[in-house]
Every structure is written in C-alpha cells, then in structure tokens.
Amino acid sequence: xxxxxxxxxxxxxxxxxxxxxxxxxxxxxxxxxxxxxxxxxxxxxxxxxxxxxxxxxxxxxxxxxxxxxxxxxxxxxxxxxxxxxxxxxxxxxxxxxxxxxxxxxxxxxxxxxxxxxxxxxxxxxxxxxxxxxxxxxxxxxxxxxxxxxxxxxxxxxxxxxxxxxxxxxxxxxxxxxxxxxxxxxxxxxxxxxxxxxxxxxxxxxxxxxxxxxxxxxxxxxxxxxxxxxxxxxxxxxxxxxxxxxxxxxxxxxxxxxxxxxxxxxxxxxxxxxxxxxxxxxxxxxxxxxxxxxxxxxxxxxxxxxxxxxxxxxxxxxxxx
Numbered sequence: 001x002x003x004x005x006x007x008x009x010x011x012x013x014x015x016x017x018x019x020x021x022x023x024x025x026x027x028x029x030x031x032x033x034x035x036x037x038x039x040x041x042x043x044x045x046x047x048x049x050x051x052x053x054x055x056x057x058x059x060x061x062x063x064x065x066x067x068x069x070x071x072x073x074x075x076x077x078x079x080x081x082x083x084x085x086x087x088x089x090x091x092x093x094x095x096x097x098x099x100x101x102x103x104x105x106x107x108x109x110x111x112x113x114x115x116x117x118x119x120x121x122x123x124x125x126x127x128x129x130x131x132x133x134x135x136x137x138x139x140x141x142x143x144x145x146x147x148x149x150x151x152x153x154x155x156x157x158x159x160x161x162x163x164x165x166x167x168x169x170x171x172x173x174x175x176x177x178x179x180x181x182x183x184x185x186x187x188x189x190x191x192x193x194x195x196x197x198x199x200x201x202x203x204x205x206x207x208x209x210x211x212x213x214x215x216x217x218x219x220x221x222x223x224x225x226x227x228x229x230x231x232x233x234x235x236x237x238x239x240x241x242x243x244x245x246x247x248x249x250x251x252x253x254x255x256x257x258x259x260x261x262x263x264x265x266x267x268x269x270x271x272x273x274x275x276x277x278x279x280x281x282x283x284x285x286x287x288x289x290x291x292x293x294x295x296x297x298x299x300x301x302x303x304x305x306x307x308x309x310x311x312x313x314x315x316x317x318x319x320x
Contacts (some may be wrong), residue, residue: 001197002030004210006233006274007054010038011048012256012306013217013239013277014070021046021068021310025214025235025279028053028193029177034058035079037193037214038065043074044081046302050311056085061172064105065216068191074117079130082123087245098129104171104181106189107134107160132189134172135181137189162291163249168310170192170228176201182227184218187254191216192224192249195229209318212288213270217277219250225268232268232316235308237277243295255279258297265301272304274314 005028010021011304021173026047029035032055036043038061047054059082064072066071079101085100110132114176122128161171168182176198184192192215199209211231215221218237228234250256258275265273275294298305306314 004316006203006314008308010040011310013279015280035061037063038071039074040070041073044077061102083124083128101128102131104133110173114288116251130165133159167223182224185220186217194227219254227270230269232271234265235276239279262297262301274306276308
C-alpha cells in the first residue's frame with residue numbers, strides 16, 4: 001500500500017488573494033505517480049517551485065472538476081511544460097515512446113485545449129500523448145450500450161465516459177487505486193472525486209482502505225454523500241463568509257461557507273476536513289478575527305479542520 005500525499009498548489013478561488021493561487025491540488029501516490037486536480041492560473045509556476053517534491057515526469061492524470069476559468073486556465077501552460085519532460089521509464093527504456101497524459105473533464109475540454117494549442121503548440125509534441133476523457137453534462141441523455149463497454153467514441157482521439165446516468169461512476173482503476181466521480185451542484189456542471197484504495201486487494205478489514213474526497217465548487221455536494229462516507233480526508237470549498245447569504249443566495253452563487261463544509265463533513269462521518277477555495281470574505285474575517293473566523297464551523301465539526309494554504313502538504317500514510 002503506497003503512501004498518499006496532498007499538496008495544495010493553489011488554495012484560493014476566482015478572486016486573487018495575497019499568497020493564494022487559483023485552485024489546484026496535487027495528489028502523490030507513492031514516489032512515482034502524481035495526479036493533478038484542477039489547473040488554475042499559476043499551476044505551472046507552483047509546480048516549478050515544488051519541483052524538489054513533485055516531478056513533472058510523474059504526472060499521468062489531470063482531473064478537472066468543471067470548466068470555469070479559475071479551474072482550467074492553467075491547463076494549457078501545464079501541458080506545454082509537461083511536454084518538456086519525459087517519464088523516468090521513457091528516458092531509460094523507450095526513449096522514443098511518448099508519455100501518456102490522461103485529461104478528465106466535462107465535455108468540451110478537448111476543444112478548449114486544441115484551441116489553445118493552435119495558438120501555442122506543445123514545446124515537444126512527440127514527448128507526450130494527450131488522452132481526453134470527456135464526461136457528459138448531467139442533463140445529457142445517453143443510452144446504455146450492450147455489454148460492459150465503459151465508454152464510447154465521441155470523436156477521434158477522445159472518449160466520452162459512460163455514466164449510465166448514475167450518481168457516481170468510475171473513471172480510473174490502477175493496480176491499487178480507484179477514482180470515481182459524481183456531480184455536485186454548482187452554477188455549471190461540476191464534479192467531485194473519490195480516490196480510494198482498491199478494497200479487493202486489501203486482505204485486512206475493509207476499514208483499512210483509505211479514502212480521499214476532493215470536491216469541486218459546490219453549494220450542495222449531497223449527491224456524493226454515500227460514496228464519500230467515512231472518508232479519511234474531505235477537501236471542501238469555503239468561498240463565502242458566514243451569515244452573509246441565505247441558502248437561496250448561496251445556490252445562486254454556487255458556493256459554500258465553512259459551516260456548510262463542516263456540516264457535510266459531519267454528515268458523511270469524515271475523519272478530517274480541509275477547507276479550500278478560500279474566498280476574500282473569509283480572508284478578511286481572518287485578518288479581523290484570527291482563528292475565531294472559523295469558530296462557527298468548528299462548533300459543527302469537532303474533528304480536525306484545516307484551512308488550506310498554498311504548498312500545504314497533508315500525508316495519508318498506509319493503514320496498519
């Protein structure tokens with residue numbers, strides 16, 4: 001069982017704040033595998049700063065929660081940077097083989113990337129192979145194909161993930177990890193992700209499997225309440241300050257307060273919660289009230305609550 005480490009490359013939202021970049025999170029699994037969740041502005045620069053801890057050649061999957069600019073605008077610069085690096089395996093064994101980069105996102109992300117690449121191509125196009133996996137918006141009507149076909153061709157070079165209109169669907173299965181996704185409610189189609197150990201490979205009790213939940217922007221993540229239950233870590237946005245907006249206004253904005261994140265963490269029996277996508281209101285409250293700015297949220301959730309900062313690292317060791 002490999003160690004899991006989270007690094008917050010950007011912990012802010014769409015409003016730029018001092019010392020907070022736009023949303024991006026790196027999940028390292030073991031020493032040689034890194035998955036990126038969202039690619040806000042500055043993601044590539046943050047990775048360069050973290051190069052001693054995160055090797056660009058270890059990045060194999062990029063997951064995008066939704067298509068709002070503060071979550072995807074850094075994707076193209078990141079791909080240009082990744083094209084400069086070959087994987088360690090490719091360098092030592094098959095130097096001419098391109099490295100596969102898998103990009104997962106709502107339908108339309110391939111068109112966006114191709115448009116960007118038409119203006120500024122990859123530095124070394126032969127070094128990486130881009131594999132797009134597009135997820136239909138939740139309003140998209142799709143007929144379940146026969147057999148166990150997991151996806152069908154949308155267009156050349158791109159697969160559409162078959163959700164079968166289910167609330168949660170599998171995206172990736174590696175030798176020891178599984179990534180599933182489901183929709184959370186935002187102002188645009190938006191995903192939350194569940195990363196967990198493959199339980200079929202664990203000989204011990206089921207509760208020895210680790211589970212990490214990373215939510216995109218949301219005012220209501222309860223579609224994922226069963227898939228996220230008993231997670232070790234919940235990464236939940238906290239864009240809005242407390243007591244400023246009623247639920248109707250929160251729905252219109254599509255975002256949450258820290259207390260809303262705390263309530264969801266309690267409802268799913270999360271062992272810890274990390275508040276991310278910090279908005280300017282919370283930042284100003286912290287300047288005025290210090291740690292007391294999160295007192296309302298902490299009163300709802302008694303377990304560890306961490307406010308994310310850029311370059312915050314969180315370790316999720318193997319369970320014994």
